[in-house]
Amino acid sequence: MLQDKIKETKSLEELQELYASVFGKNGTMTARLKEMKNLDNDARAELNRENAELRELFKTRQTEIEEAVLNEMLAGQKLDVSLNSEPKNRGTLHPLTQSLKEIVAIFESMGYTLMTGPEIEDDWHNFTALNTPAYHPARDMQDTFFLENGNVMRTQTSAIQIRAMEKMGAPIKMFAIGKTYRKEMDATHAPSFGQIEGLYINKVEKNINLSVFVGTLRAFASRFFERDVEFRIRPSYFPFTDPSVEIDMKWGNKWLELLCGGMVHPNVLRNCGIDPNEYQGFAFGFGWDRLAMVKYGLNDLRAFYDGDVRWLKNSGF
Numbered sequence: 603m604l605q606d607k608i609k610e611t612k613s614l615e616e617l618q619e620l621y622a623s624v625f626g627k628n629g630t631m632t633a634r635l636k637e638m639k640n641l642d643n644d645a646r647a648e649l650n651r652e653n654a655e656l657r658e659l660f661k662t663r664q665t666e667i668e669e670a671v672l673n674e675m676l677a678g679q680k681l682d683v684s685l686n687s688e689p690k691n692r693g694t695l696h697p698l699t700q701s702l703k704e705i706v707a708i709f710e711s712m713g714y715t716l717m718t719g720p721e722i723e724d725d726w727h728n729f730t731a732l733n734t735p736a737y738h739p740a741r742d743m744q745d746t747f748f749l750e751n752g753n754v755m756r757t758q759t760s761a762i763q764i765r766a767m768e769k770m771g772a773p774i775k776m777f778a779i780g781k782t783y784r785k786e787m788d789a790t791h792a793p794s795f796g797q798i799e800g801l802y803i804n805k806v807e808k809n810i811n812l813s814v815f816v817g818t819l820r821a822f823a824s825r826f827f828e829r830d831v832e833f834r835i836r837p838s839y840f841p842f843t844d845p846s847v848e849i850d851m852k853w854g855n856k857w858l859e860l861l862c863g864g865m866v867h868p869n870v871l872r873n874c875g876i877d878p879n880e881y882q883g884f885a886f887g888f889g890w891d892r893l894a895m896v897k898y899g900l901n902d903l904r905a906f907y908d909g910d911v912r913w914l915k916n917s918g919f
């Protein structure tokens with residue numbers, strides 16, 4: 603029977619051939635349909651039914667064969683999705699860059715304006731204007747790289763507070779981030795390291811005093827380290843501040859040196875054309891790579907600058 607023949611076809615070609623022999627120009631069904639007009643009503647109805655049934659059977663078989671072909675193809679092309687793919691290395695921001703971005707965001711939100719200065723400094727901005735004249739013993743506190751023309755590789759970002767006050771006068775609320783250079787190298791000192799400088803000067807009656815300074819820096823540290831930090835304040839000496847303090851922060855059960863600062867020395871204000879009877883304020887400085895070390899629990903400062911990708915990976919970045 604034709605119905606069985608349709609069901610037994612094995613390929614699309616075979617099916618097409620059979621279809622042509624039934625519904626083609628010279629097909630058996632085609633011929634019968636041409637004679638339809640000579641049939642009585644019942645026979646017509648029967649022919650119509652048969653016609654529709656055959657077409658339906660061809661369609662069904664076609665779908666079956668197509669599916670079988672597809673399944674066979676898929677079975678031959680097994681894909682093992684459990685195989686490891688090529689490892690992909692995704693870059694991230696360097697830990698220093700990451701902490702730098704956080705620091706900038708915090709100070710900016712406190713109303714400090716970011717300023718910059720040159721890494722090659724003249725003697726005036728790096729020392730003299732900071733109340734550190736040539737004979738001053740404090741120059742020995744920092745092992746300076748001197749250039750032949752008498753300029754220096756900036757030893758401290760404090761030079762930028764001088765440039766800022768010369769340019770903007772007072773009141774002023776600025777901070778700066780930059781590289782500084784000193785002849786030293788061990789696990790906690792690199793010859794080039796990042797410093798942050800801050801300066802806030804306002805009218806005397808605004809009373810920007812030492813406790814405002816401590817409060818400001820505590821607020822900063824709490825936000826940067828994402829916890830309430832405990833401070834310890836020690837007296838210190840810097841030519842450009844008076845009084846000068848060093849602030850330690852409690853980390854675990856240890857005290858860590860965090861930052862230095864104090865009330866800006868009247869001579870420094872005077873050197874920048876600001877009247878110390880009218881204005882006062884504080885300044886501070888700290889190493890931002892140190893800050894990143896503490897926050898991310900790293901113990902060798904030099905690793906930050908080696909650019910060793912294995913270290914960067916293992917340090918969790």
Ligand code: DAH
Binds near residue numbers: 759760842843887888
């Ligand atoms: N410039 C100092 C240093 O490099 C750090 C510092 C101390 C900066 C006191 C300040 C300050 O602005 O007031 O050791």
